[in-house]
Amino acid sequence: MKLVFAIVQDADAAHLIRRLSEQAFEVTKLASTGGFLREGNTTLLMGIDEERLDDLKRLVRQVCRTRTRLVSPGIALSEQAEPLLNQPIEVPVGGAVLFVLSIEEFVKV
Numbered sequence: 001m002k003l004v005f006a007i008v009q010d011a012d013a014a015h016l017i018r019r020l021s022e023q024a025f026e027v028t029k030l031a032s033t034g035g036f037l038r039e040g041n042t043t044l045l046m047g048i049d050e051e052r053l054d055d056l057k058r059l060v061r062q063v064c065r066t067r068t069r070l071v072s073p074g075i076a077l078s079e080q081a082e083p084l085l086n087q088p089i090e091v092p093v094g095g096a097v098l099f100v101l102s103i104e105e106f107v108k109v
């Protein structure tokens with residue numbers, strides 16, 4: 001069994017959860033915040049059989065879009081050691097970031 005953490009943009013979360021549920025993936029949704037942009041995002045926790053991992057990745061790829069955000073150095077970069085940039089920079093976000101962990105035991109009691 002695998003545990004997948006998927007960090008997705010809030011704008012994609014509802015659609016993705018709906019599609020996952022349609023495909024009988026069990027999902028827990030957590031509200032999270034990206035450390036770089038300091039904006040809300042969504043972390044999904046999914047315990048799945050290893051054989052379904054490719055299906056899950058395919059679904060996430062279909063739903064989660066890459067977007068760009070303009071980051072003003074005065075906001076997001078202000079606490080970095082060397083805030084050398086004066087102009088807003090364009091930062092790509094997503095589609096999604098996945099962490100896949102092997103699970104030793106899964107029980108429902």
Ligand code: 2BA
Pocket residue numbers: 007033034035036037038039041091092093094095096097
């Ligand atoms: P944030 O940390 O808010 O990052 C948003 C986007 O900013 C990232 O998109 C990346 O393109 C860019 N970015 C992040 N750190 C940067 C830096 N030090 N310098 C320049 N650009 C930087 P994604 O890679 O798609 O990540 C989306 C969200 O996924 C992240 O939001 C964070 O919440 C999470 N994430 C990404 N990689 C992670 C990792 N290795 N460990 C934990 N969480 C991660």
